Amino acid sequence: xxxxxxxxxxxxxxxxxxxxxxxxxxxxxxxxxxxxxxxxxxxxxxxxxxxxxxxxxxxxxxxxxxxxxxxxxxxxxxxxxxxxxxxxxxxxxxxxxxxxxxxxxxxxxxxxxxxxxxxxxxxxxxxxxxxxxxxxxxxxxxxxxxxxxxxxxxxxxxxxxxxxxxxxxxxxxxxxxxxxxxxxxxxxxxxxxxxxxxxxxxxxxxxxxxxxxxxxxxxxxxxxxxxxxxxxxxxxxxxxxxxxxxxxxxxxxxxxxxxxxxxxxxxxxxxxxxxxxxxxxxxxxxxxxxxxxxxxxxxxxxxxxxxxxxxxxxxxxxxxxxxxxxxxxxxxxxxxxxxxxxxxxxxxxxxxxxxxxxxxxxxxxxxxxxxxxxxxx
Amino acid sequence: xxxxxxxxxxxxxxxxxxxxxxxxxxxxxxxxxxxxxxxxxxxxxxxxxxxxxxxxxxxxxxxxxxxxxxxxxxxxxxxxxxxxxxxxxxxxxxxxxxxxxxxxxxxxxxxxxxxxxxxxxxxxxxxxxxxxxxxxxxxxxxxxxxxxxxxxxxxxxxxxxxxxxxxxxxxxxxxxxxxxxxxxxxxxxxxxxxxxxxxxxxxxxxxxxxxxxxxxxxxxxxxxxxxxxxxxxxxxxxxxxxxxxxxxxxxxxxxxxxxxxxxxxxxxxxxxxxxxxxxxxxxxxxxxxxxxxxxxxxxxxxxxxxxxxxxxxxxxxxxxxxxxxxxxxxxxxxxxxxxxxxxxxxxxxxxxxx
Numbered sequence: 001x002x003x004x005x006x007x008x009x010x011x012x013x014x015x016x017x018x019x020x021x022x023x024x025x026x027x028x029x030x031x032x033x034x035x036x037x038x039x040x041x042x043x044x045x046x047x048x049x050x051x052x053x054x055x056x057x058x059x060x061x062x063x064x065x066x067x068x069x070x071x072x073x074x075x076x077x078x079x080x081x082x083x084x085x086x087x088x089x090x091x092x093x094x095x096x097x098x099x100x101x102x103x104x105x106x107x108x109x110x111x112x113x114x115x116x117x118x119x120x121x122x123x124x125x126x127x128x129x130x131x132x133x134x135x136x137x138x139x140x141x142x143x144x145x146x147x148x149x150x151x152x153x154x155x156x157x158x159x160x161x162x163x164x165x166x167x168x169x170x171x172x173x174x175x176x177x178x179x180x181x182x183x184x185x186x187x188x189x190x191x192x193x194x195x196x197x198x199x200x201x202x203x204x205x206x207x208x209x210x211x212x213x214x215x216x217x218x219x220x221x222x223x224x225x226x227x228x229x230x231x232x233x234x235x236x237x238x239x240x241x242x243x244x245x246x247x248x249x250x251x252x253x254x255x256x257x258x259x260x261x262x263x264x265x266x267x268x269x270x271x272x273x274x275x276x277x278x279x280x281x282x283x284x285x286x287x288x289x290x291x292x293x294x295x296x297x298x299x300x301x302x303x304x305x306x307x308x309x310x311x312x313x314x315x316x317x318x319x320x321x322x323x324x325x326x327x328x329x330x331x332x333x334x335x336x337x338x339x340x341x342x343x344x345x346x347x348x349x350x351x352x353x354x355x356x357x358x359x360x361x362x363x364x365x366x367x368x369x370x371x372x373x374x375x376x377x
Numbered sequence: 378x379x380x381x382x383x384x385x386x387x388x389x390x391x392x393x394x395x396x397x398x399x400x401x402x403x404x405x406x407x408x409x410x411x412x413x414x415x416x417x418x419x420x421x422x423x424x425x426x427x428x429x430x431x432x433x434x435x436x437x438x439x440x441x442x443x444x445x446x447x448x449x450x451x452x453x454x455x456x457x458x459x460x461x462x463x464x465x466x467x468x469x470x471x472x473x474x475x476x477x478x479x480x481x482x483x484x485x486x487x488x489x490x491x492x493x494x495x496x497x498x499x500x501x502x503x504x505x506x507x508x509x510x511x512x513x514x515x516x517x518x519x520x521x522x523x524x525x526x527x528x529x530x531x532x533x534x535x536x537x538x539x540x541x542x543x544x545x546x547x548x549x550x551x552x553x554x555x556x557x558x559x560x561x562x563x564x565x566x567x568x569x570x571x572x573x574x575x576x577x578x579x580x581x582x583x584x585x586x587x588x589x590x591x592x593x594x595x596x597x598x599x600x601x602x603x604x605x606x607x608x609x610x611x612x613x614x615x616x617x618x619x620x621x622x623x624x625x626x627x628x629x630x631x632x633x634x635x636x637x638x639x640x641x642x643x644x645x646x647x648x649x650x651x652x653x654x655x656x657x658x659x660x661x662x663x664x665x666x667x668x669x670x671x672x673x674x675x676x677x678x679x680x681x682x683x684x685x686x687x688x689x690x691x692x693x694x695x696x697x698x699x700x701x702x703x704x705x706x707x708x709x710x711x712x713x714x715x716x717x718x719x720x721x722x723x724x725x726x727x728x729x730x731x
Contacts, residue, residue, distance in 0.1 A: 195724055196721055199717040199721035202663070203717035205659075354565070355565055372541070374547075374551065
């Protein structure tokens, strides 16, 4: 007689047995996935933070339009931006100030800040080195070298004329570094990339110095170039620079998921289906575009990219899909605020934004480091 | 392969009483070769000049068997410069190897520990300031000494800011980068607001130079380096396990916190001694350990070989700058122009081999 089936304790369907070991069959049943309660909450918090950063940036833009050698009220700013030309001399003057001075430098500060922030976060990801800065791939020294060479060869020119040479120099240096680091089997290996960048930087800096020491005019241009400023550049430069930065940011955003995996190590990333060579190439092209365009327009602004990358990592955690947008917005906010501060501290003169970034940002950053806020990339 | 076959270690160990070390013939031969090359370049560097002297006569004079004319030219005129190059290179190379090992970061170097930046900002301030106080400082203590004080101040500031229950490599380099960023911004600002003729002088100082060294300056760097290198040598046996991480090092009996603190302090002071003798020669400390690692095929920066590569680089660059170039350039520029490409060449070569 068959045993009464109803007497055998019935396992729930989803439990199957293999050699006496019960397991949960994930394929057939709707097993409840463990819900990580923190994850949704963290996502919400990060999104709110991103929104807050955008709000701060907008406030910064308004302040940047209003503050300066001649302080303007919000109404005057509004008028200067949108009013039709009329004969009132005071209003014409305001329009002139807002449209030809304040708007270009504000736009450039935002664009360059985003570029350097995103670039800084990416370079730290791709070299896996927490002290990598946007200048690591030879971009800054390439640009400086180009500026000095142009002045030594063609004589002193206005800054607007050597912007494009600077961009060419930055790009060429980036290409050379990437090319050298991908020869043979190294293929963009983080250590090779960082050291090749250092080697090329060292060489270009030496050449720059050799020219500058033998040509007083080149030295004169170099010292102002080195300060790094967002002022005095027109839309004829900002337009193309903005386009390059936009392309760079788009490329950067496409590589973020694979960058996350690359940071688990090359073997894991390859196993999970990442095309490592492609991802690295796209990433390095993006870094070169971003850092090169920003450096060409402003001069070398050191430390910004490094600093905001660490602060962004502290705020968001290691997920580059959040880290990079945070770093970009933080970069824009920091550069904008530093530019505004630079207009105010040594009136009637101005302190260059690059100098203010280091003087204000570095102590703040050091305090955060001292309190143990940062972890290695 | 049968079960009893035990794989022999690739590199044999040697034990002498209570000391033991790994016998690495390649490392030893590279180090010996480097030492020989350094001595040769040192002698050639002394021999080259308006009154050329052959290497055998230089060697004889150094060991006290020279003629009187040679003795005057070599010991009084040329020796300070050559010795300064040798010691500065040695100090920077060892300092760089220590920094990179302790920070476990190939991009770290004493250049980012504040010494270079602090010295630079003080020197540029003194050169560009027009006030009487700056001139008084320069005339009483000298530019080099004042700059050295600035460098030491910044270096120790970094060191103590990074100190929190011991020294941590990561915190140290981030603090160092912050302090360096501030000093560099100040330097840039000073240069941008100064008179252009002062800028040229300040820039020349910032690059680092071996011109017009006297015995007085060399004596300081000589004794400082000697004492510091002795301390480093004494701690070197505790140093190797640090590469394996704190836990392993502690398990092997290394008091890692203390060793690390002492060695880093040595690195800072060695770099400061180098700055006092030649100004802030850039890049040697960064490039020398990486080159030495690759020449010696050693997984971590070897101390002795790094120092020798630094000395060889600086002496060689000085020789090239004096004898081979049509224009006079400070040694710092030539060092970087040679060191950077050589590092890239070594990287590419090792990538092609793999």
